[in-house]
Amino acid sequence: MGAPLVVRVGRGLQLTEIGQVLAQHADAIFSAMRAADQEVSSAVAQRGGLVRLVTFQSSCVTLVPQAIERLAATDPDVRVTVAQAEPVEARRQIRAGEADLGLLCNWDNEPLPEGEETMLRLDLMTDRRFVVMHEDHRLAGRATIDLAELADDSWVMESFRDRFTAACASLGFTPRVVATVDDVLAVEALVAAGLGVTLMSELSLHTHLSPGLVCRPLNNWPLRRTYLLLWPDRAQVAAVTATLRAIRAAARNLTAAGRAMGGLVDTDS
Numbered sequence: 525m526g527a528p529l530v531v532r533v534g535r536g537l538q539l540t541e542i543g544q545v546l547a548q549h550a551d552a553i554f555s556a557m558r559a560a561d562q563e564v565s566s567a568v569a570q571r572g573g574l575v576r577l578v579t580f581q582s583s584c585v586t587l588v589p590q591a592i593e594r595l596a597a598t599d600p601d602v603r604v605t606v607a608q609a610e611p612v613e614a615r616r617q618i619r620a621g622e623a624d625l626g627l628l629c630n631w632d633n634e635p636l637p638e639g640e641e642t643m644l645r646l647d648l649m650t651d652r653r654f655v656v657m658h659e660d661h662r663l664a665g666r667a668t669i670d671l672a673e674l675a676d677d678s679w680v681m682e683s684f685r686d687r688f689t690a691a692c693a694s695l696g697f698t699p700r701v702v703a704t705v706d707d708v709l710a711v712e713a714l715v716a717a718g719l720g721v722t723l724m725s726e727l728s729l730h731t732h733l734s735p736g737l738v739c740r741p742l743n744n745w746p747l748r749r750t751y752l753l754l755w756p757d758r759a760q761v762a763a764v765t766a767t768l769r770a771i772r773a774a775a776r777n778l779t780a781a782g783r784a785m786g787g788l789v790d791t792d793s
Contacts, residue, residue: 551619552642556757558621573763578607578614579627581682582728583750585708587627587648590774591767599766610684615639618753624764626753627771631687631746644759646752646768648775651726653748654739656711658718661738668741671695678702678720680711688723691745712737730778750775 529543539547579588588606595602609617611630617623619639630637632650655669663669675697681688683706692699702720705711712734715722725748729739752771758764 552755552757554621556755558757573601573761574603574605575625575763575767576605576607576623577625577627577767578609578617578623580611580614580629581608581706581708582725583627583629584608586727586731586778587750587771587774590777591770594773595767595770598770599763602763602766604767611637615753618643618755624754624758624761625767627750628753629748629750632749633746640753644752644754644756646772648750648752648772649727649779650747650749651730653742653745654724654726654729655721655742656715656724656729656733656737656739657721658716659736659738661721663740664738666740668743670743671745672697674721675699680705680714680720680722682706682711708732709734727778730781 525542525546527542528540529546530537531540532538577588584606592604595604607617607623611628614623614626614628615637618626627648655663655674657664663673671691672695675692675695677700679699679701680703681699681701683704685701689699700720703714705714708724708728709732711722711724712732714720716734716736723742724739727748727750733739752768754764759768
């Protein structure tokens, strides 16, 4: 590079200013190399190839199955593997090259997550947060519900619930969580049995709601944004391009169906 990249500090090494500049580009450089390797492999396989997708829970029962069905019809040589992960872990896998494509989500009042500045982000849709309760619940007849109105209820919640806990604290109460479950059907089954109430994304409820349950929009809660995340070079790989098309088509289909319910806003550009 024409200049020292590291200097010795005690028994260790430290990046020089030039080394730090180079390190900032390292992820993109390695991504381009991996993309080139995958594109060559795809060409050899007559436009087929493997796409490693990492995604969040509710998309696994909505967006992803529809996308895979479309892909099977339009690009049968493309193979997709699916791994479920929280956004922080999914983002790490994409940056490290352990996944080719990510379906992620964040809240529309949050800044751009750290580490996405140099990556390609494609918005798909937004959805709302819903209160899910037994049909006999005292608030089941309401059109919308405030979180404060549920201060005395028991809750069935997922493991990752920091935002929920913080929102309850800001309203002056600590939620009584009686079950921690990360499976959507298990959550619904426990709520239907009368164990408590829960919060679920509109995307989860779009395809399934157990008998005996009702869902109502939660007031004063930010919209959740669902988007695709990948290295720009990956978008040039034929198999990844085909998968992107299938996911975006599935998102448009879900959005069109969701408009009749007054939700699921399309943000695909």
